[in-house]
Amino acid sequence: MLVLCGPGNNGGDGYVAARYLAQAGWPVSVAAYGEPKAGSVSALAAARFKGPRQPFTPEEAQRADLVVDAVFGAGLSRDLDKGVSAVLGAASRRVAIDMPSGIDGGTGQPRGRVSKALMTVTFVRPKPGHLLYPGREDVGELVVADIGMPSAALASVPPRAWRNHPGLWHLPVLSAESHKYTRGVVSICAGQSMPGAARLCAGGARSAGAGLVRIAAEQGADLFRSGPPGLVVDDAPLPDLLEDARRKVWVCGPGLTEREVEGALPLLLAAQKTVLADAGALSAYAGAPEKLRGVAVITPHMGEFTKLFGPVGQDLPTAVRKAAKDLNAVVVLKGPTTLIAAPDGRLAVNTHASPALGTAGSGDTLSGVIAALLAAGMAAWDAAGAGVWLHGEAGLQAGAWPLAEDLDRYLGPAREKATKMQGGALI
Ligand SMILES: NC(=O)C1=CN([C@@H]2O[C@H](COP(=O)(O)OP(=O)(O)OC[C@H]3O[C@@H](n4cnc5c(N)ncnc54)[C@H](OP(=O)(O)O)[C@@H]3O)[C@@H](O)[C@H]2O)[C@@H](O)CC1
Ligand SMILES: Nc1ncnc2c1ncn2[C@@H]1O[C@H](COP(=O)(O)OP(=O)(O)O)[C@@H](O)[C@H]1O
Numbered sequence: 021m022l023v024l025c026g027p028g029n030n031g032g033d034g035y036v037a038a039r040y041l042a043q044a045g046w047p048v049s050v051a052a053y054g055e056p057k058a059g060s061v062s063a064l065a066a067a068r069f070k071g072p073r074q075p076f077t078p079e080e081a082q083r084a085d086l087v088v089d090a091v092f093g094a095g096l097s098r099d100l101d102k103g104v105s106a107v108l109g110a111a112s113r114r115v116a117i118d119m120p121s122g123i124d125g126g127t128g129q130p131r132g133r134v135s136k137a138l139m140t141v142t143f144v145r146p147k148p149g150h151l152l153y154p155g156r157e158d159v160g161e162l163v164v165a166d167i168g169m170p171s172a173a174l175a176s177v178p179p180r181a182w183r184n185h186p187g188l189w190h191l192p193v194l195s196a197e198s199h200k201y202t203r204g205v206v207s208i209c210a211g212q213s214m215p216g217a218a219r220l221c222a223g224g225a226r227s228a229g230a231g232l233v234r235i236a237a238e239q240g241a242d243l244f245r246s247g248p249p250g251l252v253v254d255d256a257p258l259p260d261l262l263e264d265a266r267r268k269v270w271v272c273g274p275g276l277t278e279r280e281v282e283g284a285l286p287l288l289l290a291a292q293k294t295v296l297a298d299a300g301a302l303s304a305y306a307g308a309p310e311k312l313r314g315v316a317v318i319t320p321h322m323g324e325f326t327k328l329f330g331p332v333g334q335d336l337p338t339a340v341r342k343a344a345k346d347l348n349a350v351v352v353l354k355g356p357t358t359l360i361a362a363p364d365g366r367l368a369v370n371t372h373a374s375p376a377l378g379t380a381g382s383g384d385t386l387s388g389v390i391a392a393l394l395a396a397g398m399a400a401w402d403a404a405g406a407g408v409w410l411h412g413e414a415g416l417q418a419g420a421w422p423l424a425e426d427l428d429r430y431l432g433p434a435r436e437k438a439t440k441m442q443g444g445a446l447i
Pocket of ligand 1: 118
């Protein structure tokens with residue numbers, strides 16, 4: 021076994037690992053890339069390792085059955101030089117300490133040529149870089165180890181980002197006195213050219229537990245009347261519908277043209293409704309995100325996000341947090357890893373999903389799910405995190421090739437599973 025140790029604390033962890041491995045009887049040696057600073061804890065750890073040293077070369081890395089990568093972790097401050105990449109790349113099997121060397125822990129972006137680890141062992145909490153692509157691919161199996169960090173030390177570095185998980189939010193549960201209005205009403209603006217999107221959105225909202233879902237279709241009402249029997253279709257003009265105080269939560273965007281968005285969104289905002297803006301409502305305001313001010317949640321995929329806010333650069337967490345702050349709304353940046361940012365800087369990182377969700381219309385379903393949770397009274401960031409998790413769970417349950425409409429029947433069971441994980445009652 022060969023432990024590759026860098027000059028900082030990550031190297032220090034490597035010397036400690038080497039000492040423990042030697043104590044456990046493993047044949048282990050160390051190859052150092054630079055020496056730790058005199059007097060540092062890493063220098064102390066290096067001095068306590070009494071085993072053999074090898075040169076830091078590709079040949080040594082290739083000879084080892086297993087290489088432990090403790091060259092750089094969270095302190096990576098510039099691109100890897102080619103020599104380090106060559107040594108890391110020569111190892112056939114590699115376990116990384118904290119981060120695979122060369123991956124930025126904050127963003128998941130590579131800094132230089134990085135090769136994939138079998139496993140990465142990090143401490144206390146995962147970092148965004150473990151969960152965001154492309155770093156997520158290079159991490160291999162992720163182990164989060166408890167190293168007995170004192171709670172006072174943990175409290176001094178409160179997290180700013182969380183892994184999205186049912187422990188992060190609380191789903192409302194049904195009480196014996198619940199009725200459709202306490203469960204919440206979701207209203208959806210429907211377009212005439214792509215009515216399927218509003219139907220998918222409605223299916224997501226109903227299946228995620230909304231008490232009542234209504235489609236505001238105006239002249240297009242006939243397009244929806246042959247739909248599911250529990251779905252209410254309104255043909256009255258939007259201003260009349262907005263007078264109903266029970267209809268607090270609205271989805272605007274799925275299947276809407278720019279003109280339809282411009283006809284509806286300003287009215288919803290003027291009526292101070294809780295609005296989730298998606299799809300057409302995002303493309304309608306390309307380069308002018310301020311027109312969305314007043315919405316509660318937006319759910320762009322990367323293309324829509326870029327059209328709205330411009331190129332994101334390498335640091336997605338920072339870009340999505342900034343967008344949420346500037347817009348004063350929750351921003352859900354959808355993708356294989358979905359980021360959910362609140363205006364106050366909280367960030368949830370969701371990996372609980374399946375590539376099976378990458379099918380047309382699945383984002384419309386997600387909008388409906390989040391809207392149902394908003395209508396049930398959840399705060400916007402919580403509703404968005406919970407909605408993304410339930411949608412991801414439905415995707416995981418639905419097999420490899422579901423259609424968007426297939427997701428609906430997995431949403432109820434997903435909600436039950438999340439509630440059980442929260443230790444709550446089911447009804
Ligand atoms: N914090 C905690 O609570 C805990 C932390 N722990 C551990 O500490 C690790 C973080 O330690 P760290 O801050 O010392 O950073 P680390 O990754 O060792 O790198 C810094 C050194 O590398 C150098 N360097 C950087 N990039 C370079 C490059 N491309 N090419 C060449 N050199 C480069 C950099 O040089 P400089 O930029 O200063 O010139 C500096 O010398 C963390 O990942 C985890 O393993 C655990 O023990 C648990 C508790
Ligand atoms: N590879 C993937 N892994 C996990 N989730 C994915 C993947 N690809 C897409 N998704 C999810 O599927 C949904 C697609 O939404 P969107 O791009 O708006 O599609 P549409 O507009 O067709 O509904 C998002 O929730 C996204 O996070």
